[in-house]
Amino acid sequence: MTTTEKLTRKDFMSDQEVRWCPGCGDYSILAAVQLLLPEINAEKNNTVFISGIGCAARFPYYMNTYGVHSIHGRAPAVASGLAITRPDLDVWVIGGDGDMLSIGGNHLIHALRRNINLVVVMFNNQIYGLTKGQYSPTSELGKVTKSSPFGSADQPFNPISLAIGAEATFVARTHDMDRAHMQYVLKRAYEHQGASFVEIYQNCNVFNDGAFEAITGKENRQDKLLTLKEGEPILFGKDDAYGVALNDLGGLRIVDTAKEGTGQVLIHEEKRSDPSLAFALSRLGIADTEPRPIGIFRDIEREDYGTSLSVQQENVLQKQGKGSLSKLFRSQSTWVVGE
Amino acid sequence: MTTTEKLTRKDFMSDQEVRWCPGCGDYSILAAVQLLLPEINAEKNNTVFISGIGCAARFPYYMNTYGVHSIHGRAPAVASGLAITRPDLDVWVIGGDGDMLSIGGNHLIHALRRNINLVVVMFNNQIYGLTKGQYSPTSELGKVTKSSPFGSADQPFNPISLAIGAEATFVARTHDMDRAHMQYVLKRAYEHQGASFVEIYQNCNVFNDGAFEAITGKENRQDKLLTLKEGEPILFGKDDAYGVALNDLGGLRIVDTAKEGTGQVLIHEEKRSDPSLAFALSRLGIADTEPRPIGIFRDIEREDYGTSLSVQQENVLQKQGKGSLSKLFRSQSTWVVGE
């Protein structure tokens, strides 16, 4: 999808005032997307943003493309119908952690397993923003919120693990403090044929300020963020002081490269058909002692849903020709009543 | 939960005639459960079966216990409310692959992550039985059914992978052709505190006959079924000819024990807190060349939801004492209007 005249960010900005709280991480995601689209030669008229309900879900209003602000949790389902019937469009799905994992969890995992040609971007702020601060399915255990005054008793989902468990073909994570990385990941998601799932750590400075500070904060990144890079050894820390290797039990362990060298360190391969290692990587960073990986966990090829259906239709058309009503009405036995 | 007089299968049989098709795999699951309950000293009055809709979901009618045949897909949600408020009960959730993974997928994964004290048993026949034979979320790609005359385009879920990706604390698989194994797995599920998820391969001899024959058929079991056993090396085949070992990439490989010995063969440990190996095991058997594991993939301890809430309530009661309406009504500032 290329266009002759080069567009700019401005072309992708709608005339609606952006109404997020000042300081909200959503702004930087919006900027990243608005900057990315011209760069990848997306066309305004062929781009559609579909969202559910939530702060994040206000996103489509701010994009000067086609858009639907639908209902809570259902964006992946609405988008599925659109993407299946209109393979010529770029369909983006935007939503929060509540929208996508709480009420919309089922539609998400089904869209992923079906590999519908969508870029699904989940803004994870680990809170319900729009409804003013209840815990979400990604909030940490024990979190005190308006609806959990004594601490939440819910084990959170790990969105990456869940997506991989749901047979997703493209799974990635990035965060709102690093525009370049966001753009890289979103670009890759866009390029992936099929369903791409991108989790973006997003700061809600009103109801859950600093939720990711310990990981994404400028001072913490070096030790706490691990950037996965295709074909490269999985290293992190100052001067790549640490690496990630297999342990004996199918899990991962951290190696001190100074002591152990880099021989054991895993090379990251996004295209492995076996998702086991991608899954293992998604478990990193749950313990405080480990780094949290960002980047592309998995990016495999599998025929996307729309293509499968198109192929079927092609075959049918080839065999049967274009449908004729006249033939259809006579596809069962008929009889004639005379004058 | 023990009772003085020993009950028998008959005590758990209701007076309703069983109405599944003759030959349906559901019969043997019913028998397994009815035989198991007296064995584990379950009490009729403290046992509740909750189901959705489908052939499998008729199950509660046949159990002489408490039961609710609810609505399609919602059994885990109904059961959650019951289990949370009534920790004294044994709450079982029964449903088909459509019930639990299609319409009910979200409730299932949320019940699992929350670790609600339920035994969730999914009868997987890879088809919609009750509605007469449409493909389900576990049907294989390309399956021709009434609703997919040109073959289904849907990548199936792997229920074990999905459950592990959803933070489940107990995940197991068994099949309707092996009563002893079913009973073992169900017993373990029952003993687990928290949410237990059990997938049972079940033959629907009317709409999907022989779906598991290649794995569970008497002649095929030895090579195609791999029975996971706690603390034992993961071996299968005649005379344990093969074993399962790690490959270099976090996935698994099959070793020929005659050639390579058993040194590399993994020892199965259900209690590993890291779910990565359990996940890797769940991917076995997708390729025809590999065996399909049955047994308990994962059984870890994590405080169950009901217990967390009880503890919170205890703390509150200790601090505040039993609630007094009189105090509640005066918890904001008040004023008195005189006569």
Place this chain on the structure above:
Amino acid sequence: MTVETGKEKINLDSLVIRFAGDSGDGMQVAGDRFTAGSAIFGNDLATFPNYPAEIRAPAGTIAGVSSFQVQIADHDIYTPGDFPTVLVAMNPAALKANIADLPSGGVIICNIDAFDQRSLEKAGYSQNPLEDKSLDKYKLYAVPITSLTLEACKSIGAKPRDAERSKNFFALGLVSWLYDRPYQPTLDFIRARYAKNAQVVEANTLAFNAGRYFGETAEIFESSYTVPASSLPPGEYTNITGNTALSWGLVAAANKALLPMFLGSYPITPASDILHELSKHKAFNVTTFQAEDEIAAVCSALGASFGGAIGVTTTSGPGIDLKSETVGLAVSLELPLVIVDIQRGGPSTGLPTKAEQSDLLHVMFGRHGEAPVPVVAASTPAHCFEAAIEAVRIALAYRTPVYLLSDGYLANGAEPFRIPDENELPAIEVEFATKPNKVLPDGREVFWPYLRDEKTLARPLAVPGTKGLEHRIGGIEKADGSGNISYDPLNHEFMVKTRQAKVDGISESLPDLEVDDPTGADILVLGWGSTYGTIVAAVDNLRQSGYSIARAHLMHLNPFPKNLAEVLSVYDKVLIPEMNSGQLAFLIRSKFLKNVTQLNKMQGIPFKTSEIEAALISMLLTQN
């Protein structure tokens, strides 16, 4: 229930069933027991046993076929019936020997296990009639009777050869379930008759019950019957069920609108067959999507509509509840969408294989907020075709979700459908926006998605892909015209009223309600949906007896045809028969402040002609 066919009437207040099989198949016993059960049940009846002259003709041949026909009825009858309405055929020979007697639309239940190559040959079939479409005009249930009987008897360790003998009881159990015969007399009979052989008692009982349960599990419907071709208007006909007619109507409408069709659906009885039928028609640019649930089904359809397809979703019972929220979104987005509701017995799971008309008020009001949605209802199986086209027309012309109501009785019932000439079908014109429609004060030309057509109040649709018309829509209240989010109180009131006015205005496009009133009656029977056939028959009967009665049937429930107020004002008394507790009556009373007489049946089964006749006669008698 009587389906009218000119002079010929097949009165379905009665049933004629013929059991046919090999002489050794126990057909006489089956027929006899069916009859006995019916007698105990209190039917009038007449039977016609028919068996081979030879003591035992070669098994599997035409000569060896034995049959038993019985007519049962709820009124006096005098014959075992001219032809069967239901044929049970235990093998190919039985089918071949009896099929000629079965009118088109009749029901065949046959034992598919017996249709192997050898048996087919013995019966003289060169091809398998179950597979070669030669039975298309019938309603065929191919059931593996033998193997299911064997399975059922496995538990008692009966030898297959012995167990197989019980298959007549399987068939009897199935038919007993299908036609709601009492079971106990047969179970008692089995116990008494075979008392000396416990295993036979067991086997027959197991087989009989397995047959019943199969009927239940397989969710086979009671069907309606149809008619010899002779007295129909000239034309080419095919025998069609409501669900097929509805599917074809959708295909035809999309075809005439030159639009792709997208069906988002989740299986549910009795709507699933529409999904099955439509999934075959990829050649018509029809895409079917078996969604994860009903919510995703309707959402995906709405997404497809946004993309320029005609989005359709089909369901029943509980499925319709789940779609409410999304239909409300469609009301707000003002996108075309057809929601097909094949009504079944409720509440909750209710009676999933039975018919009811009990969703009318739900589809009218079952959304939060003020969210009006047009409602169209089909009245006969073949009429489902027309009703589907009308629903699509309204959805596209007014950019609105439309409920299309059918029910389990129409869905599975069949009748002759006069095949229309493709060009006879009206074109459906859909205009999409291609350029800006508004000039802003600053001179910029923009696209305003809520700048309406003055006449229809329909908003313009700009399909993604259209250059320069990029816009965003959503479920928050929108400013009139621009469609931007607006919390302005007066704008909200205006939009609420405008959405209502748009739906009300559909009546401008509707023909007047036709009243069939040859004699200037004082009483009107007003119906909607599947009661049509019964009402027509009842009114005809009474007219033949000299009574004067008017009759009208509503296809549009929201909005009503413009002349309905006038029609109602003409008649002193109005009878509204409904298979619910009076939902249309409720609407009519409120809207027209007209007192109407209700006739309600909530049994999951259609009215009998006699019930409607009785209600009318009692109104006639109390008249003045």
Place this chain on the structure above:
Amino acid sequence: MTVETGKEKINLDSLVIRFAGDSGDGMQVAGDRFTAGSAIFGNDLATFPNYPAEIRAPAGTIAGVSSFQVQIADHDIYTPGDFPTVLVAMNPAALKANIADLPSGGVIICNIDAFDQRSLEKAGYSQNPLEDKSLDKYKLYAVPITSLTLEACKSIGAKPRDAERSKNFFALGLVSWLYDRPYQPTLDFIRARYAKNAQVVEANTLAFNAGRYFGETAEIFESSYTVPASSLPPGEYTNITGNTALSWGLVAAANKALLPMFLGSYPITPASDILHELSKHKAFNVTTFQAEDEIAAVCSALGASFGGAIGVTTTSGPGIDLKSETVGLAVSLELPLVIVDIQRGGPSTGLPTKAEQSDLLHVMFGRHGEAPVPVVAASTPAHCFEAAIEAVRIALAYRTPVYLLSDGYLANGAEPFRIPDENELPAIEVEFATKPNKVLPDGREVFWPYLRDEKTLARPLAVPGTKGLEHRIGGIEKADGSGNISYDPLNHEFMVKTRQAKVDGISESLPDLEVDDPTGADILVLGWGSTYGTIVAAVDNLRQSGYSIARAHLMHLNPFPKNLAEVLSVYDKVLIPEMNSGQLAFLIRSKFLKNVTQLNKMQGIPFKTSEIEAALISMLLTQN
């Protein structure tokens, strides 16, 4: 309501003050504290918070304006007032958004510091309204609130950005002085609320006092006013919002029934506060469960009810749609369940922070099949307490789901609540089955879950854990008595009718509808829900002008009180004011064939007294 703008008479037996500012300006706190002070002072009062749907719209824009209106009076009042008599405007946008509501002669207190060029532009002013005489018809006090606040806080070394946050307390101090409100409660509040941050306590206290002193010293105000205490019935009072009252009502009801309460809920505006409130009350054996969606919320509540708790679920707008299917299941299972619907503007996402009464027909009819559900509606914030108790009573006594309707206006509005004596509250008796209730022909004693109480038609509840009463229930139609699956047509009809009869029979337990008709009027105003206050005020006003008008308010919408037919028959004309398109009117017309006059407002905001007065006067005039 006592402001008569025509004659320029501001009567201080009541005062309506509206605090308006940017969402970040703390207007809700200011309003709330002003209210609390007045409550303690002994005024009757009613409040109306109004804030943007966005969490935080861009600062300084119209979209970002948040306001809080309170009426205080020395007599019974029923509404927060149609128009403010005093408007506090913290910035130009707040002025612009609210000025239209201020009658001429009204008081404006505005923060002149905020009227700089940029802010004026953001608000869309081309000139400064404080300077262009456009406000001449008001009494304008332009106060440099920001700079005075900064000044006041200088002493404690607060950073300007922090200090500025206290400006709402400056405004509050000023207004408290002006209207003679007690200071101490606010000072106490500041100390308690901000206890963790000494600097904030200091700053707010300084700002508040500075505001008071400014009023006193600056002498810009000619005089101060006061509103004497009202004559509420004797008792102890607390100021309560509808959502809090509703929560407490639920807690009280469960407590009186000696049952655990389980709330399954999913957050949604404006219902979330009930979840928040109830989640604090574990000491009352209240369990709250934030479910994954509204379906799981209601399902879990139903599961808890099966286990012997009282299951409750709370929601609004789209959430109510999603619960339909499960409510239908509850109808079939006949289990107690309370579904709280805090109505908001629809359709779809609609106007999420605004109030509407537009779900009435939805809760009546929004389920497939025939599935009757009782409906109870609260009419004032404090009345939510009583309505909640009544909903629980019906649910438990009749083993049925019950809809409890409130709306966004009641939910967030506040009024004095006379604290009941714990023992004054009626006990709710719930009997669970403990032993078999049926002897079978063979002598076995069994438990039949659908063997009903003859009087109430309620079925017996046997809670899991009870020995010997094991049983299974489900959503498929059940045989009368035994509760076993039954496809029998006549049983189905019987069950449909019985479920309806059970709901209808609730009217036996209801008090007659009280009609307030001191003078034997010809016109009745019939209302329901949150229009109560406005209707009472309007009728009072007209009576004071000598008109004769009757008034009644429905708390029970299904079933209606038994005497409603009789009440309606007494009056020639009936006016039904509703914040919807006429949903109660629709029910009344259909049920009683009574023509009624509708007064409908669908603006997301309550009626004004004057609107109801106008409608009544026009009816009176056409009365011949």
